[in-house]
Amino acid sequence: MVDRYWITFFVLLSCLVGVLDASAGDADPLYRACVGQCKKTGCVGETCFPHCKFSSDGASLDGPWYMQEPLYLQWKQWDCLSDCRYNCMLNREKEMASLGHGxxxxxxxxxFKRLYGFQEPVSVALSALNLVMxxxxxLSFFIxxxxxxxxxxxxxxxxxxxxxxxxxxxxxMNAWFWSAVFHSRDVDLTEKLDYSSAIALLGYSLILAILRSFNVRIEAARVMVSAPLLAFITTHILYLNNYQMDYGWNMKVCLVMAVSQLLIWAIWAGVTHHPSRWKLWVVVVGGGLAMLLEIYDFPPYQGFVDAHALWHATTIPLTYIWWSFIKDDAEFSTAKLLKKMK
Structure with missing residues (x-):
């Protein structure tokens, strides 16, 4: 399940990209001072936010409808604090760039620079393209x-x-949909939906790898194999969503599931001499090389394209090859069975 392989990496990337609260930028005293001042005044320099209105006791007010953000921004929950952080970040980055700092x-x-309210527009677009692929x-498999x-x-x-x-x-498709939503706006809900969808896909991919590689056809046997893994995956998702978003533990779980299924598929392809095994190996090797983009985590070029976005780009052709392998497997298995029946 090659696609599962890159989604594997999609999960790994989700597992590895836990949102931390103590980065170099937000530890910068000048950045903190800027955000603190903005929270009091609703302005960063000469830029003020119409929806950042405060009462006499300092509480934020929504204000009249014409003072609020347009609907296409409101649904993303860009509030006063997030706008303060965003604009203070941009100003601080300009200052650091002028001093020769990266x-x-x-x-x-x-x-990242917003585009029409989207937090990471390139990753959103590439996630959508993966969904389309x-x-x-x-659809081609269905036909x-x-x-x-x-x-x-x-x-x-x-x-x-x-x-x-x-x-x-x-x-x-569900996993890539929520990936697009998460990159569009990173809030607690979208993060949980993205993580949960990716983990569910990764776990199911492991189950499918076992069932297909061992040619498990009897329903009772499939249930016996799937039930323990489904129970673990469900418990893990519930733990992350309702108890603690433990990024370290999640990364370990993702790595074990990813490595396990990759070993299963690699060994199966070699042992069975599947006629389309080269497609499987291309996806496996390609996905492995693509992971280097996650290791070499460089900042976004011009505020838009970073290593993670390029990783999303590599999964697009790999997805095409993976589904091609799935169709080849269906045709090969059908022809093989018909030959035995003659």
Whole structure:
């Protein structure tokens, strides 16, 4: 499950990018002073925010409708504090650039520039493209299974893993949808939805890797294999969402699931001599090389394109190859079974 491989990395990247609160930028006294002043006045230099209005006791007021942000910004929850932090960050970065210093992180994130209210516009666009690629791959698989490959006498498909790949496609599209939302606006809710969706996809991918590589076709056996893993994945997601967002523990869980399924697929491809194993290996190797972008975490170019965004870009062609492998596997398995039946 190569796609699972890059989504594996999508999860790893989510696992590794926990939002920290003690970066070099937000520890800067000048930045802190700027934010503190902005919280009192609602202004950063000559830039003031109409929605940053305060009562006599210092409480924030929404103000009349014409003083508030437009709806397309309101749904992203850009409040007074987030605008203060954003503009203080931009001003501080300009000052540091004039002194010859490079960008630093603020609250665990590089200084990205907003575009039409989107926090990381390039990552949002690339996440959306990944979603589209998954939809295209899943749709082409659907057409192959229901309109091109033959059916048995009982009207059932010869490829026993059809329904499992359908679920995989839906989980993949869901994961990339919430990735786009999370990069659009990083708040507590979008972070939890992004993490949960990615972990669910990674865990299901591990289950699917086991079922396909060991050719588990009996439903009872599938339940016995899947139940313990599903229980663990569900418990892990509930733990992160309702008890503690433990980034370190989450990273360990993601790494174990990722490495396990990659080893399973790599060994299976070599042992079975699958005719399309080269596609699987391309995705595995390509995904591994793409992970170097996560290791070499450089600041965003011109405030838009960082290493993480480039990682998203590499998953687009890998997704196409992965779904191509899935379709090849369906055709190969169907032809092999029909040959045995003759």
């Amino acid at each position: 960008p630093v992180k603020y609250h665990g994130k590089w200084p 998954h939809f295209h791959g899943w 192959l299974m229901y309109y091109k490959l033959p059916l048995g006498l009982d009207k059932k498909r010869y490829y026993a893993f059809t329904s499992l790949w359908h679920i995989y496609g839906l989980l993949s």
